[in-house]
Amino acid sequence: MSGAYLPILLLFGVSVINALGMVVTSHILNPRRDTPQKLMPYESGMIPLGSTKARFSVKFYMVAISFIVFDLETIFLIPWAVQMRDLGWSAFLAMSMFVSVLAIGLVYEWKKGGLEWD
Amino acid sequence: MELDFSRQLHYFWALMPEMILCVWGMVVLLAGVSGKHKDPETASSGDPSFGGGADLGWLALVGVLLAGMANGWLYGVEEVGRSSMIALDGFRLFANWVFLLAAALAIMISFAYVYRQRLQAGEFYGLILLSTAGMMFMAGARDLIVIFLGLEVMSIAVYALTAFNRRDRKSAEAGLKYFLLGAFATGFFLYGIALVYGATGSTNIFEIGQTVSSGGASSTLLTIGIAFLTIGFGFKVSAVPFHMWTPDVYEGAPAPVTAFMSAAVKAAAFVAFLRVFMVGFDGAYDTWYPIMWWLAALTMVAANLMALVQSNVKRMLAYSSVAHAGYLLVAITASNEAGAAGLLFYLLIYTVMNMGAFAIVIGVAHQAEERLQVEDYAGFGWAQPMMGVLLTVFLLSLAGFPGTGGFMGKIYLLQAAADAQLWYLMVVLVLSTIASYWYYLRVAWFMWMKRQLADDQHDMVIIPVPMRIALIASVAIVIYMGFFPGAALDFARESVEGLASLGGAMPGLGE
Numbered sequence: 001m002s003g004a005y006l007p008i009l010l011l012f013g014v015s016v017i018n019a020l021g022m023v024v025t026s027h028i029l030n031p032r033r034d035t036p037q038k039l040m041p042y043e044s045g046m047i048p049l050g051s052t053k054a055r056f057s058v059k060f061y062m063v064a065i066s067f068i069v070f071d072l073e074t075i076f077l078i079p080w081a082v083q084m085r086d087l088g089w090s091a092f093l094a095m096s097m098f099v100s101v102l103a104i105g106l107v108y109e110w111k112k113g114g115l116e117w118d
Numbered sequence: 119m120e121l122d123f124s125r126q127l128h129y130f131w132a133l134m135p136e137m138i139l140c141v142w143g144m145v146v147l148l149a150g151v152s153g154k155h156k157d158p159e160t161a162s163s164g165d166p167s168f169g170g171g172a173d174l175g176w177l178a179l180v181g182v183l184l185a186g187m188a189n190g191w192l193y194g195v196e197e198v199g200r201s202s203m204i205a206l207d208g209f210r211l212f213a214n215w216v217f218l219l220a221a222a223l224a225i226m227i228s229f230a231y232v233y234r235q236r237l238q239a240g241e242f243y244g245l246i247l248l249s250t251a252g253m254m255f256m257a258g259a260r261d262l263i264v265i266f267l268g269l270e271v272m273s274i275a276v277y278a279l280t281a282f283n284r285r286d287r288k289s290a291e292a293g294l295k296y297f298l299l300g301a302f303a304t305g306f307f308l309y310g311i312a313l314v315y316g317a318t319g320s321t322n323i324f325e326i327g328q329t330v331s332s333g334g335a336s337s338t339l340l341t342i343g344i345a346f347l348t349i350g351f352g353f354k355v356s357a358v359p360f361h362m363w364t365p366d367v368y369e370g371a372p373a374p375v376t377a378f379m380s381a382a383v384k385a386a387a388f389v390a391f392l393r394v395f396m397v398g399f400d401g402a403y404d405t406w407y408p409i410m411w412w413l414a415a416l417t418m419v420a421a422n423l424m425a426l427v428q429s430n431v432k433r434m435l436a437y438s439s440v441a442h443a444g445y446l447l448v449a450i451t452a453s454n455e456a457g458a459a460g461l462l463f464y465l466l467i468y469t470v471m472n473m474g475a476f477a478i479v480i481g482v483a484h485q486a487e488e489r490l491q492v493e494d495y496a497g498f499g500w501a502q503p504m505m506g507v508l509l510t511v512f513l514l515s516l517a518g519f520p521g522t523g524g525f526m527g528k529i530y531l532l533q534a535a536a537d538a539q540l541w542y543l544m545v546v547l548v549l550s551t552i553a554s555y556w557y558y559l560r561v562a563w564f565m566w567m568k569r570q571l572a573d574d575q576h577d578m579v580i581i582p583v584p585m586r587i588a589l590i591a592s593v594a595i596v597i598y599m600g601f602f603p604g605a606a607l608d609f610a611r612e613s614v615e616g617l618a619s620l621g622g623a624m625p626g627l628g629e
Contacts, residue, residue, distance in 0.1 A: 090126045104144050111151035 062114050073102055119195045123202035131195065132204045134188040135214060136254045142181030143247035150174055150240010171239025172229050175584070178243035182222045182250075189214045200324050203261040205393075208613030212462050213257035213389040216469055220382035221250040223473040226588040227480060228374040230580070234485040235283055235372070242282060246378065249275035253386035257393075262311045262321040265390050269307065269354070273300050276383055280371040286487065292370025299353070299363045307350025313343030314398075323398040331401030344399055344406050348413070351394075354387035355443045358417040365424075368436030373483065376432065377476030380439040381469040388446050392461055396453050396618050403453060410451040414543060417444030418550040425557045431479055432490050434557055435472070438516060441554060442468055445528065448535050448543055457534035458614040463607055464527035467515070467599055471524055474592035475512040478505055481581045495561055497570030502579055508593050510562050515596045517558040518551050523599030530607065 080087065080095050109115060121128040130137065150171075189211055197206040224246055232239050252275065255268030277300065281293020315321050317339035318329040329335050349360065356364040368376045399406060421444055425437035446464060449457040482498065482505075483489050499506030515522035528551065535544045570576065581589070599606060 094126075101144070104148065108147055108151055111148070 059117060120198055121195060122198040132206055135185040136251045138185045138188050139247050139251035143244045146174055146178050147240050147244035149177060171232055174239040174243050175225050175229050178225050178247055179222060181247055182218050186218050203264050204258050205260040209617050210258040212610060212613040214254050216385050216465050217250050217253045217382050220469045221246055223588045224374055224378035226584040227477040229584045230485040230582045231374050231480055237282060245275045245279050253382060256386045256390040260323050272386055276379060279375045280367060283372050288370035292367045295363055296367045303350050303353035306346050310343050310346030310350055313339050313346060317343055323394055326398040327400055330399055340402060341405055348409060351387055351391040355384055356440050357413045357443055357447060358420045361440050364440050365433050365436045369433045373480045377473050381472045385465045392450055392458055395450060400618060414444055414447035414451050415546050417447055418546055422550045422553045429492050430490050431492055445531055445547060448531050448547055451540060452534040452538035454534060454537055455614050456537045458617055459610040460530035460534040462610040463530055467523035467527040470592045470595045471512050471515040474589055477585055477589055478509040481579050484578055492561055492564055495564040496568035498576050499565035501576035506565050508589055511593055513558040513562055517555050521600045523596040526599055526603040
């Protein structure tokens, strides 16, 4: 039984050796001549300015969360829609419940003002 | 009515209380954003028992009542066979009563708190209902996957409730801490399910039990799986090596949420814990019994020792709740029907007395997060005799003083331990209980033996009507159980009858 997983183990081993090998050999082989410019953090050629911990408006997160919710809804709806006639009424009922729960979520978000940008 | 689960529709009937709570949770949520509740900052006006979001609280209580009616109706419903994912047995229904009682009490003690802290009432009460539905899924699950689903429904709602007071840094910190550690523990739990499935070929607890008892399971995989599930459950019930989150989270969370978490969330985790280990892993008892023994002993000793040095009452009650998890772990270690009945009985008592104690703590804290030090209770008993007496009763019951429900609960846990011949564990339980008297009675001593720091120190303590109802109900149950535990105990015993038996009901596998 464990023989079936041997190729996965081999692949895992090869990828680890490959990744480590590239880092280690290039570290051994390359010449090191550090200059202040080279030691600087890389920010597309500019001198880095300011903190990277910028604060975004919470609305971006609202949009992202709504997107994920409805994206997932699509993922569940499509397989059902493809097989709708074979699955019959119980699947239709289950899907209706699923969609109505999400619809209630949407109504809540709308009422709460989550869809307004200002 | 009979349900054989061959038709999908029968699951709807079997899950009626859960369905009602889920739907009602959404109703409360929507009611909270409609019309006059739209802005909680300005909507708070008038009497906290009836105005300012309290109508949503009463609405949520109606939902709890409806779910309770559905739960009572399920007593008249029989299931055919035991292969379904949802169990329809007394064990589940008794546990559901405990959750519904905890939810109702939590809602009733939140009214003034939600009002004073300007929390968003619709979301607050809605989340309590949704997490209660998750707990009921856990209690009714006969499949590890359903337990996992219930665990997540419950936990995610409670994470949000923990961080609910968004103006309070401590609440946010507690929420984040609980969320991160909880997600970590969930990972362990899920990995445990996967390993048990690998060892036994099933996620159905009943089938796992049959495979394990007949020795058909791969023992290494099964042992690791049991260990991982123990870690997952141990985190949720806050057993001692996994309890580190408990004091911080319980201290930071809004006080009514802390009360709800320490009673109901813990009860749900324990009920699922017991069913998985007593039914599913009964055949591997020798493997997990030493682990559970040490967990129970460590939890009782360490939690009680740490509670001794707390000066913050909320934090002290958090350690006390860890200690009570230790007492309940004794019932799981015993793993017999007396233990299961004792666990249910104790959970009922613990819910009531813990909610009662927290209600008065919330009152003394002015429905907020202030005045939580034990010194703030100086002279409270003489200034507000009624509340002082009630808190004293709850503290004595938590300590396990004769004449209170807590004492009877401990007696039946001891009895279960004696049936399983866990003599040393019994000694640990009794000794740690005696140690716990010190920190419970210290609060009582401050209340009755110390002078007030200022004459008007306790004048601001206001107990609104719903909280009064909750307190009176709690104290009545605590005292009644202390003197006449018979009826409730018989009910618990009937509820667990046949819980652990694996034979017979499965077709083709008869005894």
